[in-house]
Amino acid sequence: MSGQARPANSNVRPVTPWLDDPAWLSRARRYRRDRLRWLVADLATGVAVSGLVLMLRLPVAAQERIARRLPTRPLADVSAVVSYAAGAWLLGLPSRAWRDLVLERRYGLSTQRTLPWLADQLKALLLALPVEVLVGQGVLAAIRRWPRRWWLALSLATAPLAALFSFLFPVVIAPRFNRYRPLGDDALAARLREQAAAAGIEVSEIQVADLSRRTRKANAFFAGLGRTRRIVLGDTLLDEFAPDEIAVILAHELGHQVHRDLWRLILVSTAQVTLTTWLVQRLAERMLRSFGGRLGLERLDQPAALPLITWLGALAGTALAPAANAFSRRIERQADRFALELTGDADAFIRAMRRLAEQNLHHPDPPWLEHWLFDSHPSIAERIAAAREFARQRRADRDGGPLRSRA
Numbered sequence: 059m060s061g062q063a064r065p066a067n068s069n070v071r072p073v074t075p076w077l078d079d080p081a082w083l084s085r086a087r088r089y090r091r092d093r094l095r096w097l098v099a100d101l102a103t104g105v106a107v108s109g110l111v112l113m114l115r116l117p118v119a120a121q122e123r124i125a126r127r128l129p130t131r132p133l134a135d136v137s138a139v140v141s142y143a144a145g146a147w148l149l150g151l152p153s154r155a156w157r158d159l160v161l162e163r164r165y166g167l168s169t170q171r172t173l174p175w176l177a178d179q180l181k182a183l184l185l186a187l188p189v190e191v192l193v194g195q196g197v198l199a200a201i202r203r204w205p206r207r208w209w210l211a212l213s214l215a216t217a218p219l220a221a222l223f224s225f226l227f228p229v230v231i232a233p234r235f236n237r238y239r240p241l242g243d244d245a246l247a248a249r250l251r252e253q254a255a256a257a258g259i260e261v262s263e264i265q266v267a268d269l270s271r272r273t274r275k276a277n278a279f280f281a282g283l284g285r286t287r288r289i290v291l292g293d294t295l296l297d298e299f300a301p302d303e304i305a306v307i308l309a310h311e312l313g314h315q316v317h318r319d320l321w322r323l324i325l326v327s328t329a330q331v332t333l334t335t336w337l338v339q340r341l342a343e344r345m346l347r348s349f350g351g352r353l354g355l356e357r358l359d360q361p362a363a364l365p366l367i368t369w370l371g372a373l374a375g376t377a378l379a380p381a382a383n384a385f386s387r388r389i390e391r392q393a394d395r396f397a398l399e400l401t402g403d404a405d406a407f408i409r410a411m412r413r414l415a416e417q418n419l420h421h422p423d424p425p426w427l428e429h430w431l432f433d434s435h436p437s438i439a440e441r442i443a444a445a446r447e448f449a450r451q452r453r454a455d456r457d458g459g460p461l462r463s464r465a
C-alpha cells in the first residue's frame with residue numbers, strides 16, 4: 059500500500075506520503091491546535107459575555123422598552139425574542155469572522171471573500187429568526203401552561219420538530235447557501251447502484267453541491283428524511299478524488315442511509331434535550347430564587363427569562379457534547395464498515411482517507427483526550443487501521459482452512 063499509489067483509470071494527483079512528511083504534519087497539528095483554541099475561546103467568551111449581558115439586565119431592559127411601545131403581549135413577546143436572537147447573532151459575529159476569515163485563510167483553506175461571507179451570515183440570521191421566534195413562543199407557552207413540567211413538554215416536542223427540520227433542511231435551507239445538481243457522472247452513480255442492488259439496497263438521489271464557493275475542503279454527507287433523502291458530494295471532493303475513492307465515500311454515505319442514522323441521531327438528541335431541559339428547569343428555578351432580584355427577573359414565563367434559559371441550555375449542551383461525539387463516532391465507524399463490505403475495496407478506502415486528510419489538513423492521529431472531547435469522527439489513523447484489518451480478515455477468509463481460526 060504505497061503512499062504514491064496512483065489510482066487506475068484517472069488523471070487525479072497521486073496521494074502524497076503525508077504521514078512521512080514532518081513539515082506537513084506539523085502544519086496539520088498547528089491548524090488543529092488553532093481550531094481547538096478558537097473553539098474553547100469561543101465557548102468561554104460566549105458563556106462570559108452572555109453572563110455579563112444577564113448581570114447587566116439587558117434582556118429585562120429590552121423587554122420593558124418593547125412593552126412600552128407594543129402594549130399587546132404576543133407582539134411584544136415576538137419582538138423581544140427577535141431582539142435577543144439578533145443580539146446573540148451580533149455578539150457571536152466577531153468570533154465566527156475570526157474562524158472563517160482569519161484562521162481558514164491563514165491555512166489556505168478558505169475560498170470566500172469577506173462580503174459574500176457577511177451575506178451568508180445575514181442569510182443565516184434571517185432563516186433562523188422565524189424558527190427562533192416559534193421556539194421562543196413555544197417555550198414561553200409551555201412554561202405558562204405547565205409551570206412544573208415544562209421540561210417534559212419541550213422534550214416531547216423535540217423528536218417531531220427535529221424530524222420536520224431534517225425533512226425540510228435539504229429542500230428549504232441548504233439550497234439558500236449552495237447550488238445542487240444531480241451527479242452528472244453516470245458511470246460513478248451506476249457503479250454504486252450496481253453494488254447496492256447486489257446487496258438489495260435502493261440508493262437515494264445523488265447530488266453535487268458547489269462547496270468550492272467557500273472552501274477547499276472535501277466533504278460529503280447524507281441529508282433528508284423520506285422523500286427528501288439524498289447523498290450529497292462536494293464538488294471539492296468530486297474534482298480531486300479518483301473514481302474508486304469517490305465510490306467508497308458514496309458507499310459510506312449509503313451506510314448512513316441504510317442504518318437510518320438520521321433517525322438514530324434524532325432519538326439521541328431527544329434523550330439529550332430531555333436531560334438538558336430537566337436540568338435547565340431546576341437550575342433556572344434555583345437561580346430565580348437566589349439571584350432573581352439581581353437579574354431583574356421575577357418569573358420564568360416572561361420573555362426576558364429566555365436568554366437565561368438559553369444560557370443554561372448552552373452550558374448543559376456543552377457538558378453533554380463529548381457523549382454526543384462518542385455516539386457520532388460510533389455511527390461513523392459503522393458507516394465505514396458498511397462501505398468496506400459493500401465495495402470490498404480497502405485499498406481505495408485507505409487512499410480516500412489519506413486524500414481527505416491531505417486536502418482538509420486533518421491531523422491524522424490527535425491526542426486521545428482531545429479526540430474524545432471534541433471529535434465527531436474517528437481519527438484518520440483509526441479509520442485506515444480498521445480498513446487494513448478488514449483487508450487482512452478478507453484475505454484470511456479467502457485463504458480459509460485452519461488459518462482462519464488463527465487470523
Ligand SMILES: [Zn+2]
Pocket residue numbers: 310311314390393
Ligand atoms: Zn459519515
